Structures are given as structure tokens and as C-alpha cells.
Amino acid sequence: MLFGRVVGTVVCTEKVPAWRGQRLLLVQATDPTGATPSGRPFAAVDLVSAAPGQHVFVVRGREAAVALANPENPADAAIVGLIDDVHRPDAEER
């Protein structure tokens, strides 16, 4: 699972039936602190009611689809947690 920050929302009136009722958000992958972006933003199914600006973690690949109630859907990224804190002693010492 990787770290990300919610940078936007995606609205699709017309979408695959398996995604009906699901929220799609735009996520920018980041380092563990959420401060440094990496790569380009991607769309992810939101399963934890995340909001723009929030620090989240994301699962990618087939496991994203399995996170939905109906696993027969084409999701390749899903937000599965809101990050409260990353405890990283080596970084805190610096």
C-alpha cells in the first residue's frame, strides 16, 4: 500500500454499473510524510469518505477491486485508509 494525498474529485454520471454509488477521487502519490509528491495523479475509488487535502493510503492492482462489496469491477486503485500518523523514528532524529 502506498501513501497519497487527495487532490481532487472525479464526477462521472455515466460509469460502469459496478461503480454505481462509488466516489472517485484524484490522488497524488507522495512520500510517507505526504509532503513530497511522486508520479502523476491517478483516480481511485474512495472507500473511507476521504476529502480533498487528506493524507491517505491506497491499494493498487486487483486488490483495489476486491475492496468493493462487489469484487467484479474494474478498479485498479482504492483509498482504504485515512492516515492519522506515521511514526518514523529515523526521520524524527534528523
Added chain:
Amino acid sequence: MFLARVIGDVVATEKHPHLKARKLLLVQPEPTPGRPPLPAVIAVDSVDAGLGDLVLVADEGNTAAQVLGVPRGPVRTIVVGVVDQVEWAREGGAPKPLE
């Protein structure tokens, strides 16, 4: 599977039900000489690994489900072993950089 170092942990109150009560570790893949470092990722713990441990991490959903003994869910990165020792075949320790 890959070798990684446990460098921290992640606290998340609001998460997918499948992840409830799971310990989430921050793991840094071990560096390969001559290659750019890979980003640290979140892995579910299954072996009670601790800070500073060198661990074996699997990154496949079916593996994770089997190890956790649950149906498939949104977990694919899982710590499956605490490494006691690694021996490189080449004399002198570290592997040659991959071309």
C-alpha cells in the same frame, strides 16, 4: 517477495474493515547498488516484526489472504518473515548492480 527494513509504523483509525486491528508497518525496500532507492510502502504485519528488523515482504493479494487466513480483500503487501541472515553468493557481499 523482497527484502525490506522496518522503518516505522502507520496509525489509521478510519480504514477499510478488512484492515481493522491489523498492524501497519512502514517498510523501506533494501537498496540495490547502482539503482535509485524504491519508495517506502505500507505493509500488513503477520510475524510481529519490529522497528529495525530486516523482513521478507510479499506483494500479492492471494498470498496476503492465505497468510492472514481470510477471504481476498484490499491487502497485498504483507510482511511474511523476519530475516535472520542473508548470504550473497558473490564474494564480498553486495550483488553486482543489475544492467
